[in-house]
Amino acid sequence: SSDLSTAEIDRKFVFHPFTMLADHERSGPPVVITQGKGAVLTDERGIDYVDAMAGLWCVNVGYGRSEIADALRDQANQLSYCHAFSSMSSDKPALLAQRLIDMAPAGMSKVFFGNSGSDANDTQVKLVWYYNNALGRPQKKKIIARQRGYHGVTIMTAGLTGLPGLHAGFDLPLPMVRHTTAPRRLWEGHGLTDAEFTAKLVADLEELIAREGADTIGAMIMEPVMGAGGVIAPPEGYYAAMRDVLRRHDILLIADEVICGFGRLGAMFGSELLDMQPDMITVAKGLTSAYFPLSACIVGQKVWDVLSGAGSQFGAFGHGYTYSSHPLGAAAALANLDLIDKENMLARVADEGAHMQAALRAAFADHPLVGEVRGQALIGAVEFVKEVRDTGPVAFDPALKVAARIVKGALDRGVIGRALPSADTVAFSPPFVIQREEIDRSVAAFRDAADQVLAELRG
Numbered sequence: 001s002s003d004l005s006t007a008e009i010d011r012k013f014v015f016h017p018f019t020m021l022a023d024h025e026r027s028g029p030p031v032v033i034t035q036g037k038g039a040v041l042t043d044e045r046g047i048d049y050v051d052a053m054a055g056l057w058c059v060n061v062g063y064g065r066s067e068i069a070d071a072l073r074d075q076a077n078q079l080s081y082c083h084a085f086s087s088m089s090s091d092k093p094a095l096l097a098q099r100l101i102d103m104a105p106a107g108m109s110k111v112f113f114g115n116s117g118s119d120a121n122d123t124q125v126k127l128v129w130y131y132n133n134a135l136g137r138p139q140k141k142k143i144i145a146r147q148r149g150y151h152g153v154t155i156m157t158a159g160l161t162g163l164p165g166l167h168a169g170f171d172l173p174l175p176m177v178r179h180t181t182a183p184r185r186l187w188e189g190h191g192l193t194d195a196e197f198t199a200k201l202v203a204d205l206e207e208l209i210a211r212e213g214a215d216t217i218g219a220m221i222m223e224p225v226m227g228a229g230g231v232i233a234p235p236e237g238y239y240a241a242m243r244d245v246l247r248r249h250d251i252l253l254i255a256d257e258v259i260c261g262f263g264r265l266g267a268m269f270g271s272e273l274l275d276m277q278p279d280m281i282t283v284a285k286g287l288t289s290a291y292f293p294l295s296a297c298i299v300g301q302k303v304w305d306v307l308s309g310a311g312s313q314f315g316a317f318g319h320g321y322t323y324s325s326h327p328l329g330a331a332a333a334l335a336n337l338d339l340i341d342k343e344n345m346l347a348r349v350a351d352e353g354a355h356m357q358a359a360l361r362a363a364f365a366d367h368p369l370v371g372e373v374r375g376q377a378l379i380g381a382v383e384f385v386k387e388v389r390d391t392g393p394v395a396f397d398p399a400l401k402v403a404a405r406i407v408k409g410a411l412d413r414g415v416i417g418r419a420l421p422s423a424d425t426v427a428f429s430p431p432f433v434i435q436r437e438e439i440d441r442s443v444a445a446f447r448d449a450a451d452q453v454l455a456e457l458r459g
């Protein structure tokens with residue numbers, strides 16, 4: 001089989017995440033990427049693509065950063081691995097934890113490292129359960145998430161994820177998961193003012209808590225700005241009001257900062273920017289800019305006091321991964337955070353983000369296929385709908401695959417975007433180092449691709 005191409009070997013031996021397995025044998029060859037630099041990927045044919053998604057919202061400081069590569073190499077040469085069980089430790093994870101607590105919103109106390117956003121959110125749920133068991137209220141275990149929220153794919157977190165496509169075929173969500181309304185203005189908030197929409201969302205939460213009983217609910221998890229669910233920022237006043245309800249019912253708040261953390265919104269933490277005041281924070285992706293799989297649960301003092309105060313009632317804390325506190329991941333994260341600081345990337349995200357938002361609105365706000373252009377700083381989305389009536393939007397027939405066709409059209413024009421699950425929405429989340437000209441080229445490619453699909457639909 002040595003004369004097979006990479007694409008042929010891939011088709012023969014790999015089955016891909018989030019891919020129609022029914023089409024596996026018939027689908028065309030994958031694009032085989034061989035190199036990355038800055039915001040640009042190159043395939044094996046030598047064709048360049050602007051990666052307007054930073055991989056999966058993660059390669060924030062850009063591809064090919066020798067500073068991080070060198071940190072990984074140096075760490076691998078010096079100490080390639082050290083477990084963190086019992087009394088073992090090494091310098092990089094300790095320094096990283098200190099740095100995270102220094103950076104994080106007030107009240108954070110301790111850091112627990114994992115490997116991915118999914119396992120970190122899974123750990124957060126276990127911490128909530130442990131917390132309530134330690135407090136002697138074992139029935140307070142349900143976790144509230146939001147429709148359209150994305151929190152991972154483990155058995156617990158796939159259920160928390162409020163996208164039916166991630167439940168299908170897996171008998172999920174687990175019974176202790178509940179969902180409440182997404183703060184999605186175009187659909188759930190159509191025709192409402194910010195104040196009215198916030199009031200409706202808060203009333204939905206209150207009603208859910210009343211129905212279930214507050215004494216059965218342990219926590220609520222929310223992304224500051226939803227990513228995969230459609231790049232959805234809440235209306236004015238939302239977090240202050242939601243937080244009040246949660247506090248009143250003694251329900252912990254987990255901020256899932258897997259996408260928003262480390263600068264995507266132009267601030268280090270989305271929860272700080274939007275004043276969420278969470279009890280626990282999950283980070284991954286941008287923590288290392290995806291140079292190494294690393295995640296962290298950042299736990300607030302209130303939770304830590306209970307966990308540590310559980311004393312010996314459960315024996316030793318029975319949770320951890322072989323790769324918790326991996327020195328290579330921590331070295332990559334420290335080098336990544338150094339780059340964000342040294343290159344003043346938060347200011348860059350604000351400037352280039354303002355440009356990207358203006359360019360997206362200029363290109364799409366009045367386009368006949370477009371229902372809404374949204375986002376802030378360097379995260380954005382364009383939602384395509386058939387029409388917006390006075391009564392609300394009307395979706396395209398999913399069989400038309402409008403967003404997927406536009407993404408394919410942009411790829412043919414040298415730009416990588418992402419069609420989000422179960423909505424005709426295209427997302428943009430480029431590396432922070434993207435050049436202005438690359439932003440303009442990306443928006444133009446998507447506009448041309450949308451025009452082409454429009455012409456086909458009007459055929």
Ligand code: PLP
Pocket residue numbers: 056115116117118119121150151152153223227228256257258259284285
């Ligand atoms: N949480 C959010 C907000 C995410 O966007 C993602 C991944 O896209 C996850 C959790 C899961 O992270 P991972 O894919 O690293 O398991």
